[in-house]
Amino acid sequence: MPRYKAVIAYDGTNFNGFQIQPDKRTVQGEFENTLRRINNGKTITIFGSGRTDAGVHAEGQVIHFDFDQTRDLEKMRYALDTQTPKDIAVKSVEIVPEDFHARYHVVEKTYCFRVDIGKPRSPFKRFYATHFMYPVDVNKIRRALPDLLGTHDFTSFCASGTAIEDKVRTIYEAKLEVNEAEKELIFTFRGDGFLYKMIRILVGTLLKMGSGRIDETTIPQILAAKDRNFAGPTANPEGLYLMEVKYE
Amino acid sequence: MPRYKAVIAYDGTNFNGFQIQPDKRTVQGEFENTLRRINNGKTITIFGSGRTDAGVHAEGQVIHFDFDQTRDLEKMRYALDTQTPKDIAVKSVEIVPEDFHARYHVVEKTYCFRVDIGKPRSPFKRFYATHFMYPVDVNKIRRALPDLLGTHDFTSFCASGTAIEDKVRTIYEAKLEVNEAEKELIFTFRGDGFLYKMIRILVGTLLKMGSGRIDETTIPQILAAKDRNFAGPTANPEGLYLMEVKYE
Numbered sequence: 001m002p003r004y005k006a007v008i009a010y011d012g013t014n015f016n017g018f019q020i021q022p023d024k025r026t027v028q029g030e031f032e033n034t035l036r037r038i039n040n041g042k043t044i045t046i047f048g049s050g051r052t053d054a055g056v057h058a059e060g061q062v063i064h065f066d067f068d069q070t071r072d073l074e075k076m077r078y079a080l081d082t083q084t085p086k087d088i089a090v091k092s093v094e095i096v097p098e099d100f101h102a103r104y105h106v107v108e109k110t111y112c113f114r115v116d117i118g119k120p121r122s123p124f125k126r127f128y129a130t131h132f133m134y135p136v137d138v139n140k141i142r143r144a145l146p147d148l149l150g151t152h153d154f155t156s157f158c159a160s161g162t163a164i165e166d167k168v169r170t171i172y173e174a175k176l177e178v179n180e181a182e183k184e185l186i187f188t189f190r191g192d193g194f195l196y197k198m199i200r201i202l203v204g205t206l207l208k209m210g211s212g213r214i215d216e217t218t219i220p221q222i223l224a225a226k227d228r229n230f231a232g233p234t235a236n237p238e239g240l241y242l243m244e245v246k247y248e
Numbered sequence: 249m250p251r252y253k254a255v256i257a258y259d260g261t262n263f264n265g266f267q268i269q270p271d272k273r274t275v276q277g278e279f280e281n282t283l284r285r286i287n288n289g290k291t292i293t294i295f296g297s298g299r300t301d302a303g304v305h306a307e308g309q310v311i312h313f314d315f316d317q318t319r320d321l322e323k324m325r326y327a328l329d330t331q332t333p334k335d336i337a338v339k340s341v342e343i344v345p346e347d348f349h350a351r352y353h354v355v356e357k358t359y360c361f362r363v364d365i366g367k368p369r370s371p372f373k374r375f376y377a378t379h380f381m382y383p384v385d386v387n388k389i390r391r392a393l394p395d396l397l398g399t400h401d402f403t404s405f406c407a408s409g410t411a412i413e414d415k416v417r418t419i420y421e422a423k424l425e426v427n428e429a430e431k432e433l434i435f436t437f438r439g440d441g442f443l444y445k446m447i448r449i450l451v452g453t454l455l456k457m458g459s460g461r462i463d464e465t466t467i468p469q470i471l472a473a474k475d476r477n478f479a480g481p482t483a484n485p486e487g488l489y490l491m492e493v494k495y496e
Binding site: 009010011057077081086087088089090091120121122123124126128 | 257258259305325329334335336337338339368369370371372374376
């Protein structure tokens with residue numbers, strides 16, 4: 001049976017996250033409802049590159065599924081794009097080898113995090129960026145970012161209660177851009193993988209460094225502590241975007 | 249009693265327009281609820297520069313109201329901004345002469361209209377831009393825009409059934425910008441005033457010119473006809489933004 005890989009975008013505002021849950025509206029649930037309709041009522045399970053939490057968005061989530069029909073790929077993409085709800089878009093569809101796995105074969109993920117620093121906060125960004133009300137010294141954050149690069153045990157930046165034991169991850173890129181016109185900070189993190197709530201804890205910590213409430217030179221100590229209590233708060237989900245997932 | 253002028257922004261998605269209506273959520277209704285709370289339960293009526301329809305947004309709507317209390321202006325702005333719902337922001341508050349009127353003294357208004365030309369449509373823009381699915385020749389639209397400048401009878405671009413008799417308006421600026429990265433067209437119209445649904449009919453007509461279904465040289469004939477049937481369709485409300493209102 002052919003295996004399909006699809007790149008999808010979604011506005012996470014009205015979803016209870018990616019992963020299917022009974023009686024809750026989820027990205028996986030809605031996508032599988034659409035697949036069931038075009039598969040004569042038979043269920044097709046999709047596999048995502050990873051979960052995203054409630055309120056978290058995606059510009060480039062990757063999924064795979066098996067579908068016993070070889071349609072023209074653009075027709076397939078169009079059918080899925082137009083038949084899924086309007087808060088899901090299907091950007092591309094391709095056929096991949098049968099051993100491709102959207103979750104297990106990930107080699108790199110990129111996330112962005114948008115922060116609204118406008119006064120007052122923009123009513124248009126309330127679901128699409130986190131508002132930060134304190135003055136931010138961008139240079140302090142930029143001083144801290146390089147300390148995150150490379151391979152580290154990120155236990156201090158992982159929500160407690162996670163089942164995953166190996167908390168070593170490699171970050172290839174960590175940058176902060178400032179959009180003056182939009183009154184926005186945009187963080188970008190690229191790495192081989194990220195732990196549960198890791199980006200949100202990184203951003204919560206970096207914003208406290210930018211506002212002077214955590215010393216911006218202390219990333220090495222926070223990492224060395226391997227204790228969630230040493231890092232800053234968890235930023236809200238609505239600023240977070242899964243931008244891109246790469247495979248071997 | 250001091251008269252206040254305020255500049256407000258709102259996300260029109262969840263409002264039944266600006267103007268107060270019984271049992272419907274409106275910008276005016278929500279704003280007056282907030283004023284009533286800070287005025288010991290007594291009603292204060294607000295006057296806007298004009299109505300906006302359901303789904304239409306504002307970055308710079310102007311209102312005035314009389315309030316028998318002289319607070320520090322920034323405290324007043326902050327109180328109104330934080331106590332109004334999150335889809336309304338209060339950008340500035342000032343005290344104006346008692347004869348200032350937000351509607352009658354307008355000398356210039358600027359509107360923008362955002363069109364999502366991405367394939368697929370962006371799930372993030374479904375409430376913030378109108379999606380247009382056909383190829384657009386931007387040069388055809390830019391050929392048509394200068395024909396709108398100046399003083400004309402805009403009856404052809406006004407929704408029928410309007411009570412206003414004088415349909416002569418002056419347009420000072422009509423431009424189209426292309427945001428390639430965002431896959432967006434952004435129209436800007438600046439004039440002494442606009443008729444009911446005028447911008448949306450202008451955009452609906454211009455998009456048909458851009459896609460080759462209405463000749464782009466025919467604005468003068470459409471204007472001369474003074475008949476709504478000669479113009480194109482009315483574009484959806486969700487791309488429209490009231491950007492700025494100017495006074496004498």
